[in-house]
Amino acid sequence: MTGGPPLREPDLPRTATLRPHALRTGFSTGACSAAAAKAAVAALSGTPLSTVNIPFPSGDRHTFTVHSLRCEADSATAVVVKDAGDDPDVTHGAHLTVTVTWRGDGEIVLHGGAGVGMVTRAGLGLPVGQPAINPGPRQMITDAVREASGGRGVDVTISVPDGERMARKTTNRRLGIEGGISILGTTGIVRPFSTASWRASVEQAVAVMAAQGVSTLVLATGGRTERAAMRLLPQLPLVAFVEVGDFTGAAVRRAVEHRLTEVVFVGMIGKLTKLATGILMTHYTRSRVDTDVLAEITAAHGGCPQDLAEIRAAPTARRAYEIWEVGGLLRACGDDLCARVADTLRRFSVEVGAEAGQTLAARVAMVDFTGQQVVAATEPDWVP
Numbered sequence: 001m002t003g004g005p006p007l008r009e010p011d012l013p014r015t016a017t018l019r020p021h022a023l024r025t026g027f028s029t030g031a032c033s034a035a036a037a038k039a040a041v042a043a044l045s046g047t048p049l050s051t052v053n054i055p056f057p058s059g060d061r062h063t064f065t066v067h068s069l070r071c072e073a074d075s076a077t078a079v080v081v082k083d084a085g086d087d088p089d090v091t092h093g094a095h096l097t098v099t100v101t102w103r104g105d106g107e108i109v110l111h112g113g114a115g116v117g118m119v120t121r122a123g124l125g126l127p128v129g130q131p132a133i134n135p136g137p138r139q140m141i142t143d144a145v146r147e148a149s150g151g152r153g154v155d156v157t158i159s160v161p162d163g164e165r166m167a168r169k170t171t172n173r174r175l176g177i178e179g180g181i182s183i184l185g186t187t188g189i190v191r192p193f194s195t196a197s198w199r200a201s202v203e204q205a206v207a208v209m210a211a212q213g214v215s216t217l218v219l220a221t222g223g224r225t226e227r228a229a230m231r232l233l234p235q236l237p238l239v240a241f242v243e244v245g246d247f248t249g250a251a252v253r254r255a256v257e258h259r260l261t262e263v264v265f266v267g268m269i270g271k272l273t274k275l276a277t278g279i280l281m282t283h284y285t286r287s288r289v290d291t292d293v294l295a296e297i298t299a300a301h302g303g304c305p306q307d308l309a310e311i312r313a314a315p316t317a318r319r320a321y322e323i324w325e326v327g328g329l330l331r332a333c334g335d336d337l338c339a340r341v342a343d344t345l346r347r348f349s350v351e352v353g354a355e356a357g358q359t360l361a362a363r364v365a366m367v368d369f370t371g372q373q374v375v376a377a378t379e380p381d382w383v384p
Contacts, residue, residue, distance in 0.1 A: 120177070228266055338374065339364075342362040
């Protein structure tokens with residue numbers, strides 16, 4: 001098979017040594033902020049806590065140590081120190097600091113303090129001019145505060161000492177987030193996707209499913225996309241679903257070696273765009289989204305010149321998604337993107353399986369940013 005963009009995989013060893021123990025997960029900045037917020041509200045209510053227990057989106061609960069508390073006449077401040085587990089996160093050890101005051105209207109309102117970035121460009125899923133506190137963490141913080149507020153309204157200000165320096169080691173400025181870090185975390189849990197050990201765990205997962213006679217490998221980049229994949233393909237056993245993180249190339253290589261017959265990839269527009277351009281390692285430190293490809297797809301399906309220019313200049317793929325959605329192009333452009341990803345996966349399987357004559361069939365689905373709905377796919381009946 002010929003054609004398509006060149007395939008790119010990082011210069012990593014084909015095998016990695018599994019650690020004798022499981023990778024240690026950590027907590028996101030959003031989860032730590034939620035814990036600090038609840039501790040601060042409890043202190044403001046007259047109940048200082050040395051540990052605090054908060055709800056997570058999964059329904060689980062986790063307990064955090066309160067690093068410090070300070071109460072004044074009409075405010076309280078709590079600090080929780082972030083533990084990122086085994087992930088090499090630049091915010092590991094950050095002091096997530098939350099100051100709270102009562103409001104008179106019963107509302108819980110979040111504010112960004114020093115060290116928390118501000119959104120300066122469209123396409124991030126947050127309003128321009130607002131603090132970079134993502135929707136998942138906003139909900140976690142709100143839920144945690146409600147548990148301690150007794151129904152009262154609260155102003156919640158999140159700050160991160162040294163956050164502006166930490167942000168220099170991230171892509172925030174390039175994405176349009178200025179002045180500090182983002183408060184992130186869809187699930188509240190940090191899994192070490194970017195480590196060699198996570199790559200090894202992905203490879204092991206493929207080996208396990210192959211040993212059980214399962215021939216279809218379903219790859220998803222995270223928890224939301226994995227749940228979407230399970231809803232899409234409920235007939236497959238759980239072992240078929242692998243939360244691949246950024247290691248699509250490693251997973252496909254192992255699938256070919258274990259003589260599987262098919263790979264299904266379920267993802268959001270950012271990862272799909274990278275794969276469509278031939279990038280098999282999709283971590284942000286190793287690759288970036290090629291918005292020119294998104295503009296090319298948009299043009300092929302009738303996008304106007306203004307939209308093409310905006311997409312090319314966008315810091316993330318999300319802006320293209322928004323333009324497609326508003327312009328009625330989401331299905332056509334999304335299907336095109338999924339077809340390109342499927343071609344990348346097939347071509348890579350041919351390349352790595354050349355000696356054995358082994359190749360994989362490939363199918364692809366794109367989900368929205370909530371992970372609740374398939375919006376485009378290589379298979380028409382996958383889209384509601």
